Amino acid sequence: xxxxxxxxxxxxxxxxxxxxxxxxxxxxxxxxxxxxxxxxxxxxxxxxxxxxxxxxxxxxxxxxxxxxxxxxxxxxxxxxxxxxxxxxxxxxxxxxxxxxxxxxxxxxxxxxxxxxxxxxxxxxxxxxxxxxxxxxxxxxxxxxxxxxxxxxxxxxxxxxxxxxxxxxxxxxxxxxxxxxxxxxxxxxxxxxxxxxxxxxxxxxxxxxxxxxxxxxxxxxxxxxxxxxxxxxxxxxxxxxxxxxxxxxxxxxxxxxxxxxxxxxxxxxxxxxxxxxxxxxxxxxxxxxxxxxxxxxxxxxxxxxxxxxxxxxxxxxxxxxxxxxxxxxxxxxxxxxxxxxxxxxxx
Amino acid sequence: xxxxxxxxxxxxxxxxxxxxxxxxxxxxxxxxxxxxxxxxxxxxxxxxxxxxxxxxxxxxxxxxxxxxxxxxxxxxxxxxxxxxxxxxxxxxxxxxxxxxxxxxxxxxxxxxxxxxxxxxxxxxxxxxxxxxxxxxxxxxxxxxxxxxxxxxxxxxxxxxxxxxxxxxxxxxxxxxxxxxxxxxxxxxxxxxxxxxxxxxxxxxxxxxxxxxxxxxxxxxxxxxxxxxxxxxxxxxxxxxxxxxxxxxxxxxxxxxxxxxxxxxxxxxxxxxxxxxxxxxxxxxxxxxxxxxxxxxxxxxxxxxxxxxxxxxxxxxxxxxxxxxxxxxxxxxxxxxxxxxxxxxxxxxxxxxxxxxxxxxxxxxxxxxxxxxxxxxxxxxxxxxxxxxxxxxxxxxxxxxxxxxxxxxxxxxxxxxxxxxxxxxxxxxxxxxxxxxxxxxxxxxxxxxxxxxxxxxxxxxxxxxxxxxxxxxxxxxxxxxxxxxxxxxxxxxxxxxxxxxxxxxxxxxxxxxxxxxxxxxxxxxxxxxxxxxxxxxxxxxxxxxxxxxxxxxxxxxxxxxxxxxxxxxxxxxxxxxxxxxxxxxxxxxxxxxxxxxxxxxxxxxxxxxxxxxxxxxxxxxxxxxxxxxxx
Numbered sequence: 004x005x006x007x008x009x010x011x012x013x014x015x016x017x018x019x020x021x022x023x024x025x026x027x028x029x030x031x032x033x034x035x036x037x038x039x040x041x042x043x044x045x046x047x048x049x050x051x052x053x054x055x056x057x058x059x060x061x062x063x064x065x066x067x068x069x070x071x072x073x074x075x076x077x078x079x080x081x082x083x084x085x086x087x088x089x090x091x092x093x094x095x096x097x098x099x100x101x102x103x104x105x106x107x108x109x110x111x112x113x114x115x116x117x118x119x120x121x122x123x124x125x126x127x128x129x130x131x132x133x134x135x136x137x138x139x140x141x142x143x144x145x146x147x148x149x150x151x152x153x154x155x156x157x158x159x160x161x162x163x164x165x166x167x168x169x170x171x172x173x174x175x176x177x178x179x180x181x182x183x184x185x186x187x188x189x190x191x192x193x194x195x196x197x198x199x200x201x202x203x204x205x206x207x208x209x210x211x212x213x214x215x216x217x218x219x220x221x222x223x224x225x226x227x228x229x230x231x232x233x234x235x236x237x238x239x240x241x242x243x244x245x246x247x248x249x250x251x252x253x254x255x256x257x258x259x260x261x262x263x264x265x266x267x268x269x270x271x272x273x274x275x276x277x278x279x280x281x282x283x284x285x286x287x288x289x290x291x292x293x294x295x296x297x298x299x300x301x302x303x304x305x306x307x308x309x310x311x312x313x314x315x316x317x318x319x320x321x322x323x324x325x326x327x328x329x330x331x332x333x334x335x336x337x338x339x340x341x342x343x344x345x346x347x348x349x
Numbered sequence: 350x351x352x353x354x355x356x357x358x359x360x361x362x363x364x365x366x367x368x369x370x371x372x373x374x375x376x377x378x379x380x381x382x383x384x385x386x387x388x389x390x391x392x393x394x395x396x397x398x399x400x401x402x403x404x405x406x407x408x409x410x411x412x413x414x415x416x417x418x419x420x421x422x423x424x425x426x427x428x429x430x431x432x433x434x435x436x437x438x439x440x441x442x443x444x445x446x447x448x449x450x451x452x453x454x455x456x457x458x459x460x461x462x463x464x465x466x467x468x469x470x471x472x473x474x475x476x477x478x479x480x481x482x483x484x485x486x487x488x489x490x491x492x493x494x495x496x497x498x499x500x501x502x503x504x505x506x507x508x509x510x511x512x513x514x515x516x517x518x519x520x521x522x523x524x525x526x527x528x529x530x531x532x533x534x535x536x537x538x539x540x541x542x543x544x545x546x547x548x549x550x551x552x553x554x555x556x557x558x559x560x561x562x563x564x565x566x567x568x569x570x571x572x573x574x575x576x577x578x579x580x581x582x583x584x585x586x587x588x589x590x591x592x593x594x595x596x597x598x599x600x601x602x603x604x605x606x607x608x609x610x611x612x613x614x615x616x617x618x619x620x621x622x623x624x625x626x627x628x629x630x631x632x633x634x635x636x637x638x639x640x641x642x643x644x645x646x647x648x649x650x651x652x653x654x655x656x657x658x659x660x661x662x663x664x665x666x667x668x669x670x671x672x673x674x675x676x677x678x679x680x681x682x683x684x685x686x687x688x689x690x691x692x693x694x695x696x697x698x699x700x701x702x703x704x705x706x707x708x709x710x711x712x713x714x715x716x717x718x719x720x721x722x723x724x725x726x727x728x729x730x731x732x733x734x735x736x737x738x739x740x741x742x743x744x745x746x747x748x749x750x751x752x753x754x755x756x757x758x759x760x761x762x763x764x765x766x767x768x769x770x771x772x773x774x775x776x777x778x779x780x781x782x783x784x785x786x787x788x789x790x791x792x793x794x795x796x797x798x799x800x801x802x803x804x805x806x807x808x809x810x811x812x813x814x815x816x817x818x819x820x821x822x823x824x825x826x827x828x829x830x831x832x833x834x835x836x837x838x839x840x841x842x843x844x845x846x847x848x849x850x851x852x853x854x855x856x857x858x859x860x861x862x863x864x865x866x867x868x869x870x871x872x873x874x875x876x877x878x879x880x881x882x883x884x885x886x887x888x889x890x891x892x893x894x895x896x897x898x899x900x901x902x903x904x905x906x907x908x909x910x911x912x913x914x915x916x917x918x919x920x921x922x923x924x925x926x927x928x929x930x931x932x933x934x935x936x937x938x939x940x941x942x943x944x945x946x947x948x949x950x951x952x953x954x955x956x957x958x959x960x961x962x963x964x965x966x967x968x969x970x971x972x973x974x975x976x977x978x979x
Contacts, residue, residue, distance in 0.1 A: 014821075025826070027838060056821045061665075072826050072839065077818040079668055080828025081661070082691050088658035092665025092673065093818075095649055096624050100669070100818055118661075121654040321651075325644045334646035336613055340781050344545050345600040346400050348591075 014055065020045035023055060025075045031066060036187030036213035037134065041073055043190040047197040048076075058101045061090040063110040066141050067134035067213070070105040084115025087122035090129050091317075098318040101201065104131040108149040109139050112168050116148075123177035126205040128316040130197075133170055133208070134187075136215040137222055144218035156218075171294035174208040175287065175309065181207040182290060182309040186227055187214060192238065192305065199307050205316040212303070226303040237302040239293065241284040241310075244276065247302050254279035255293075255301075264292050266301050285311045374404075374433025375589070376441030377535065380458045381450030381471075383416055383426040386528035391428025392776065393532055393549060397541040398432045399601045399778045402591025405432035406888065408440030408962060409774045413631070413714045420482040425457045432539075434590040438888035440775065442964040447498075448531060450474060450505065452483035459489075464497045469534075471527065473506030503574070505530055512570040513563035522560050526567035533571020540588040543568060595780060602779040604743035604772035605635035608702065611750025612636075613646050614784045615700075616672045618751060619758045620791045622647035624666035625674045626659040628681060631714045632770040633704040636676040656684035660701070664688060667697045668827075670794060670817030672754060676702035678770075679721050680711060686729055692763040693733045693853065695827045696804070696813045699763035700753045704773045705884075707960045716960025717771035719884050720936035725765045726914045726943065732850050734857035736760070737914040739767040741887035744779040746772065749911065755790050759863075760856060761812040767913065769935075771962050772885045798822035803837040811856035860915050867917035871895055872906030875926035878975050881952070882933050883910040883940055886963045890933050893968035905972050910940070921948040931955055931975050933968055 014022060023045040031037045048058065058076040062068035064083035071078025077100075081089045090104045104122075111119045111133045122129060138156070139145040146156040146163040149170060153162040174182050181203040183196045193211070200207035212223050221228075226235035237247040237255070245255045252269045256278045267274045283289060290309035296302065315323070379394075381387045388409055395407050408429040417424030431441035443463040449455040451474040459468065470490070480488050489495060490502065509530045513523035529550070536543050546568060554561025616623040625648065627637040641650040649666075653659035656677055663673030677685065682703045692699045705721045707713025725737045736756050740749040746768060753766045795801070795814035803825040804813045816823040825837060833840035834848050869879075870887075871894045882890040887909050894907040908923065910916070924930050924944065930952035932941040941954040955971040957963055972978075 027826075055824050057819055059818045071828070074826075075824055077824050078826035078828075079665075079695075080826065080830065081664075082687055082829055085657060085661045085688065088653065088661035089665035089668070091653075091658075092624060092626060092651070092662030093669045094665075095651055095662070096622075096666040096669035096671040096673075097818065117654055118658055121658065321649060325647075325649065328644035331645060334613075334643060336610065336617065336646065336784050337781075339643075340600070340610055341598060343600065344396055344400060345598050345781065346402065347598050348402070348594055348596050 018049045018052075018055070020049045023048045023075050025073050027072050029073050030069065032217050034216040035066070036136070036215070037067060037070070039187045039190060040132075040134065040193065040211055040213065041070065043193040044074070044197065046190070047194045050194070051198055051201060053101060053201075057099070058103070059093065060103045060105055061086045061093065062105040063107075063115055064141070065107040065110045065139070066136075066215075067105055067107040068110060084110055084113070085118060086110070087115065087118040087129065087131065091122055091125070091127050094127050094129060094318050095321055098128070098322060102129050104129050106131065106133050108133065108135045108137060108147045108170065112148045112170060112173065116173075119173075120177045123174055123179040123206045123208060125317040126178070126180060126313055128205055128318060130200040130207045131209065133210050134213040135170055135210050136213045136219055137167075138215050138219035140215050140218055169295060170210045171208070171308065172291065174210075175291050175294065179208045180205050180309070180311050180313055181307075182294065183208070183307045184210045184212070184294070184303075184305050186212045186223075186305065188227075189305075196307065199310065203310060203312060204319075205313055225298045235298050235302050237304045239282040239284075239304060239306040239308060241282055241307065244279040244281050246279060253302075256280060264296065264301070284309055287311065373435045374431055374437055374441070375446065375539075375587070376429065376431045376444045377446040377448065378427055378429040378444035378458060378461075379448045379450075379531070380425055380427040380454035381528070382419055382453065383412055383414065383424045384419065384525075385426070385450045386525065387411075387426045387428050387450070390528040390532050391430060393546045394535060394541070395430055395776055396545050396601055397536060397543060398430065398539070399599070400545055401541055401589075403432040403434065403589055404437040404592040404594070405430055405776075405778060406437050406440045407431075407776045408771065410961075411715055420451060420453055420479050422453045422457050422483060425454050427454070427458060432589070434592050436592060436594070438892045439965060440962065442966050448535065450527065450531070452480045452485060452489070455489060456483040456485060459495065459498070462498055466498050468495060468498045468500045469531075470500065470502045471505035471531075472502040473504040503534075508570065508574065509567050512567045516559040516563040516566070518559050518563050523563060526564050529564045530567040530571040530574075533568040533573070534575050535571075536568075537572045537575030538587065543572065594778075597780045599778050599780055601776045602743055603635070603774060603776045604740070604746045604768055605704075605774070606639060607744055607779065608740070608746035608750050608766075608768060608773075609636050609639035609643075611747035612640070612674055612700065612702075612754065613643060613648060614747065614787065615751040615754025616648070617646075617784055618787055618789045618791075619672060619754055620789070621670075621672040621758070622649070623672045623674060624649045624651060624663060625676065626651040626653050626662035626666070627676045628653050628656045628659045630656070630678045630681045632706055632773045633676050633678045633681070633702065635773065636702060636704070656681040657688060660685035660688035663699055664692050664697060667692070667699050668695075668818070670815070672698065672700070672758070674700045674702070676704070678704050678706050678714075679708045679724075682721060682724060683728075686724070689735070689763050690729050690731060690733050691829045693729070693735060694829050694831075696761045696853075697763070698757035698761055698815070700750075700757050700766060701763060702750075702766045702768065705767060705769040707958070713960045715770065717769045717885065717962060718935050718958060718960065719767075719769060719886070720939065720958065721767065722883075722913065722936065722939040722943065725767055732854065734854050735763055735765055735914070736857060736860055736912075737765045737767060738911055739884040739913050740772060741884060741909060741911065743772055743775050743777045747782060751787060756860060756863075758792050759790060759812060760810055760860060761815060762857065767884060769885050794820070795823065796820055801825075802835070803827055804832055804834065806852075811852060811859065858915055861918050864912045864915075864917060867908065867910070867920040867923055869923070870907040870909050872898060873904075874906070874923060876906060877904040877927065878929045878931060878972065879906045879908050879924060879927040880931045880933055880968065880972060881908045881910065881924070881940070881944065883913060884934075886933055886935060889963045889965045890968050893965045893972060896965070897969055897972045901973070901978065903972060903976050903978055905976065913940075913943075916947060924948055924950055924952070929953070929975055931971060933963060933971065935963060
């Protein structure tokens with residue numbers, strides 16, 4: 004017999020992916036990469052032992068930002084670009100909550116670039132997931148700040164002339180201490196990233212490469228297609244050599260003369276396994292080099308690229324000052340207003 | 350046609366010198382370079398005056414530049430105080446005494462002085478180049494410029510340098526003691542105890558600091574100068590009897606202080622912790638500074654990256670079950686508008702404080718105005734009703750802030766509290782209130798899972814339930830998209846949008862049943878003329894209406910509006926019981942338009958946007974004109 008233990012609020016102690024799915028009908032386009040990310044999140048949260056009542060998803064505006072409606076947790080679908088600011092306010096008020104921010108390339112890097120910067124540099128303990136599809140989907144296909152030069156769209160009929168932003172490079176520049184990258188359909192890898200992000204105390208930034216099937220289909224095909232995936236994806240792991248390729252004979256090497264990374268093949272031009280760089284996720288300079296690599300000359304680098312926690316996160320430091328202030332006793336407003344120069348009228 | 354208040358008027362309605370015995374109040378204006386420490390001089394004199402038991406009102410009037418080039422007219426900083434043995438309601442129309450610490454200060458201020466008034470000059474600052482720089486063709490002391498005034502020249506600079514010499518401070522530090530030397534002199538003139546200033550100096554510099562000792566010596570020396578130089582009869586010491594006020598404990602309070610404390614009190618009465626999220630902006634920043642020191646009260650302050658983030662963080666805090674507050678001024682309010690719409694749509698409590706300043710755009714950052722009424726009441730996309738309330742004076746900010754918190758939490762709505770630059774910076778004696786004397790309005794968070802949805806409403810107030818994250822069984826999603834009335838889920842249904850819009854409107858309209866009916870401050874509830882004001886114009890309107898009734902026998906009443914939106918239920922009928930309505934405000938007719946649109950009355954406006962507070966005489970003269978008594 005199967006006995007499920009129920010707690011007071013009707014949820015069992017041990018939750019499954021289903022317990023994290025809301026009753027709302029998911030309204031993304033059929034085939035959208037967001038479905039896979041949502042499914043991975045449901046499962047990951049259940050596996051991590053997260054509690055729906057203590058979990059909050061906050062989003063801005065855009066396709067990705069509908070995410071909270073499909074989670075059976077607390078959720079706040081806010082306004083364009085401002086999710087990190089609202090999440091910061093919530094985290095300051097309620098540090099014990101597990102707060103996730105779901106955003107897109109337009110939401111986070113265009114209209115909300117400023118808020119993302121400050122949430123990262125302050126190191127607020129938020130898990131920020133940026134779904135990057137290099138397009139504005141919800142507004143019907145305009146180019147975005149991550150679109151490549153030449154991207155044709157309703158607002159760039161002759162092709163975009165903007166130089167694109169690189170999400171992880173931006174995050175590192177903002178002072179992020181956890182930067183990771185995954186692909187929408189790689190549930191197993193995403194699961195690891197979600198767990199690592201949640202465990203990281205401080206702001207965690209995860210870029211998720213996400214395919215927009217309607218307005219920008221196959222834009223990442225050069226490294227996501229099955230046929231090329233092994234040769235064009237480098238999944239990094241701390242302490243392990245950065246090897247990739249079907250034969251796992253390809254790797255990255257540092258040229259100490261040019262201070263550039265080079266894609267090399269073991270056995271060619273005298274390259275041996277010893278030449279291959281070992282990933283060090285605490286190395287910020289290395290992270291900066293890795294996130295900037297792009298196919299076709301290089302593989303797309305995926306996984307936890309940088310993780311170097313600070314002594315404490317922002318809201319912890321804020322709380323520490325408050326605790327310090329309260330140590331002198333609780334405030335008495337009537338007394339405060341009567342301090343200093345006063346006089347009595349009889 | 351609306352009457353335009355004449356801000357540049359130099360008339361002297363009372364005219365001529367007034368002997369001291371006739372005065373029940375005196376207006377002193379201190380003016381100098383922005384580096385001369387005039388604001389400190391003024392605020393310390395106010396403190397001494399308050400402790401002497403006089404009623405008072407102050408008006409700090411300073412430039413936007415921190416240190417404009419020395420000796421320029423645009424670098425002049427001034428501080429005006431009106432004090433008396435009767436209740437003082439404004440900082441005074443015309444100074445009786447002008448203390449000018451340099452030629453530029455004289456240039457900017459002498460025309461406003463009462464005829465026969467006293468000018469005290471620092472003759473040490475009247476060098477040829479300073480005089481030219483201030484824009485005088487010739488030395489104003491010798492060409493008849495000041496012939497309508499009494500002039501007392503003292504080389505304050507030399508006095509200050511001399512006094513400071515034994516303490517071994519630099520020439521620059523020595524010269525900077527001239528504000529305290531001047532304070533000493535003026536303290537002697539008005540028989541003020543200087544203990545509070547001595548304590549201030551000791552606190553600021555420490556007992557052993559040479560600069561502190563030089564300042565203390567300068568203060569005493571200024572006082573001694575008055576005593577020993579047998580100054581002419583006009584400036585002989587005046588002892589003003591203390592004002593008769595309600596018994597109790599008093600202090601001086603600025604609008605920013607009482608507003609910050611009022612917010613803290615409101616949070617306590619609601620049994621909530623507070624998160625204030627703000628971005629630095631003049632003249633609102635003191636609220637952030639004051640609350641940042643009150644962490645022991647369960648108050649968290651957050652200096653956000655911009656005005657938008659400040660409003661959003663406050664919304665995030667409210668979503669989390671704290672009292673979210675954001676404070677700003679006009680340009681900042683403009684930036685917060687979209688976020689305020691989100692708080693209206695998601696029906697979360699939020700207090701938005703707008704310390705108004707001259708606009709549009711950057712406008713006049715350090716000058717006062719009341720021109721954010723439209724943006725507060727109507728300035729959002731969509732039909733987005735919000736309660737708006739306004740404080741009338743520095744001390745009143747305390748009560749208004751509590752009221753703002755009460756409305757926000759009881760009705761689950763953002764509330765805009767309008768203050769202004771004049772109120773924020775000015776100080777007045779304040780009978781210190783007690784939080785215990787206010788009825789609590791404890792917030793009860795929703796915990797019942799049975800039949801829960803996030804937009805379940807109280808049938809009477811129409812407020813939705815406040816269910817905060819962390820509560821088991823109440824997981825829900827909210828957002829800026831229209832919500833279904835019966836479930837809170839996203840809804841694009843036409844009839845539902847109509848219903849939700851009507852409900853949000855009705856919720857705010859119903860607040861009119863929960864606020865006091867409109868009363869009449871002075872005069873009868875019907876008659877020939879009602880002068881209507883709101884916010885910081887309370888003082889000059891009130892005094893002018895009193896004067897016109899008592900001294901000139903005119904049939905005029907004063908109505909002061911605190912609840913700007915929704916308006917009190919009886920206001921329309923009340924206004925219609927007067928033959929004429931005159932709306933006096935520091936903008937181009939915003940309350941005027943609001944009242945006309947709501948009640949279809951033929952009101953006129955007395956409108957002023959000079960960055961300076963309304964004067965009693967401007968209101969009096971408008972009253973005479975309206976009643977054909979000019």
